Amino acid sequence: MSMEHSRIEYSVFTKMVPSVYAGLLAIGSAVKDSGLEQKLAELIKVRVSQINGCAFCIQYHLNIARQIGVEAVKLDLLAGWKDAGIFSAREQAALAWAECLTALTAQGAPDSVYEALQAQFTEKEVAYLTVAIGAINYWNRLGVGLRFSPPPAITGGHI
Template sequence: MSSGDARIGYETFKNRQQAAYAALVALGNTATDGGLDKALAELIKLRVSQLNGCAFCFQLHLNIARKLGVDQVKLDLLATWHDAGVYSERELAALGWAEALTRLDGTGVSDAAWEAVRKLFSEEETELLTITIGTINTWNRIAGPFRFKPLVASKESA
């Protein structure tokens, strides 16, 4: 994301595009409402936002992850998750699935990526992971071009 001034502010977008905002929030909530672990969902949202360079979404989900009590070491090492040695098998599979779905190159998602996620997640859980990944990618593609400014939490609220 560019360091320039916001093109459209988050609050402006939220107020002006209320239906789209509500739809995206509702879509995002379906995964955790459906049983997807909230901490895992936040790790996914953070990694996808890293890949897409979305500072707004990264900061927002970092604040949420901290409030949920996600291990600080996992947050610190997220950019190097492949080699960090601190993530569970399920977290590794989910992060791999998130990268596969975010880095689409026109050839589709490989059978190897599908098999890796399905080894540790049920079909329904894989659907919920996929909804989470698709939703955060959409948010990144809104927040990035509009240059939403990160919402930095105060030390009291973190």
């Protein structure tokens, strides 16, 4: 998306509403400090952003995922994770939960998905994972609504 299509640029947004930006960064820091695997968190953020069609967040979190060493094949097959056969049971449970919480009106948050999540995560991890999913959904609504221009793609594995 080009600059002329952006409603409010990301850099302008962060300066315009600094307390909102700081609050969102604080949520992200809390999730990062929770002990939840960063690679898993980035997979979730990319997948939710794909569902929501947020180009800014897709590119932003792909850049981070590449930087921290998420396998390229997992990034390539993320949209088809259910059939890919390469995601761990833990990743599958987290991705299923992320999809439920992102498409609430279509399916809600079924007990069966939550039970599969509980089999892979502690209660504290479930709480932080749910916060991470909520936060990226919020960021997606900002990015899509304000049409943040995607950051440049990082292809070498390092930002």
